[in-house]
Structures are given as C-alpha cells and as structure tokens.
Amino acid sequence: MVFQSQLKIIISRDQIAKTVTRLALEINRDYQGKQPLLISVLKGSFVFMADLIRQLDLPLELDFVKVASYGAARESSGKVRVVQGAKTPVKGRDVLVIEDIVDTGITISFLLDYLDKKRPASLKLCALTDKPSRRRVTVPIDYLGFSVPNKFIVGYGLDCDEKFRNLPHICTLED
Numbered sequence: 001m002v003f004q005s006q007l008k009i010i011i012s013r014d015q016i017a018k019t020v021t022r023l024a025l026e027i028n029r030d031y032q033g034k035q036p037l038l039i040s041v042l043k044g045s046f047v048f049m050a051d052l053i054r055q056l057d058l059p060l061e062l063d064f065v066k067v068a069s070y071g072a073a074r075e076s077s078g079k080v081r082v083v084q085g086a087k088t089p090v091k092g093r094d095v096l097v098i099e100d101i102v103d104t105g106i107t108i109s110f111l112l113d114y115l116d117k118k119r120p121a122s123l124k125l126c127a128l129t130d131k132p133s134r135r136r137v138t139v140p141i142d143y144l145g146f147s148v149p150n151k152f153i154v155g156y157g158l159d160c161d162e163k164f165r166n167l168p169h170i171c172t173l174e175d
C-alpha cells in the first residue's frame, strides 16, 4: 500500500509546462519542412505526448508502441519485448520516439534497435526524464526534459503499479 504522505513533489506542473514548451520549440525548429512520425511508448509517455503535440506546429502523425520490461516490481527484468508494434509503416519516415523516462536504458535501446531495423529516414529520441545514475546501456537522448535523481518517480504519466499516472506533478515515492 502506498500512502499520499510518501509523495514529494520534485518537478511542479509549472516547471513541466515550461519544459514542454522548450522541447516543442526545439522540435519545431529541427523538423521544419518535415512530417515526423511521433511514436509514444505506452503507457508512461501518453500525458507528455498529449501536451507536447499541441505545441508542435508540424504536419505530424502519431502512433503508439507498447514494450514490456517491468512487471509490478520497481526493477527492470532486463528482458524486453514489443507487445504492440506501431501500425504506421516506419520505413523512410522521420521517426521521433517519445519516452517518459530513460532509467537503465535497456527498454529504449531495445526499442530504438527494433525501429532502426525498419529503416526510418531518421530516428531520434525525446525523453521527459533521465536517470543517468542508473544507466547500463548508452542511449543518446536528442531532446531531454529533466535529469532526475536516483529515486523512483511517479506522476504526469509515470506510475507505480499503475497508480499515480494522473498526478499533475512529478513526485518521488519515498519509502
């Protein structure tokens, strides 16, 4: 059981909004004249994706993939598989993957390899948060929102056992 008192705000909704605007400016600038395909990694990145795309002034398309790596536990199993692939053909597209958090990097590097095999015109990563202290696989993050400390975080799409995705802020879950 997790109690409300274990939540501590580390990134407020206002800070998130400012950062989403900053990322959107960078993406708008870099993808001028292109029609990017944004691929949101379910479920954690859906809130971020929804806010981000409304500030993108581009003829973009979007799709979703679902990757399984975490069970109910807070530790990555190290095993990753694509549970639901993108329905939109990736070949020849300018693909921008939208992720909630890069932790060990195992999940996203697996997904980037998987997408790269489908021969997109370009492949970049936009991550809301990064936990660099936990990295086990090198992952280049093209657009990054926040670096976060080595603590479990929830809110703004991120969950603990499917709870707290609806929090407007990003919070740490204290033991």
Ligand code: IMP
Residues within 6 Å of the ligand: 044, 069, 070, 076, 099, 100, 101, 102, 103, 104, 105, 106, 107, 108, 151, 152, 153, 154, 158, 159, 160
């Ligand atoms: P990785 O493979 O270790 O990089 O883990 C990536 C996935 O684990 C993310 O896409 C999240 O779904 C989940 N995850 C990792 N750290 C956290 C966290 O602090 N809070 C919530 N989910 C997390």
Ligand code: MG
Residues within 6 Å of the ligand: 041, 042, 043, 044, 045, 099, 100, 101
């Ligand atoms: Mg995720």
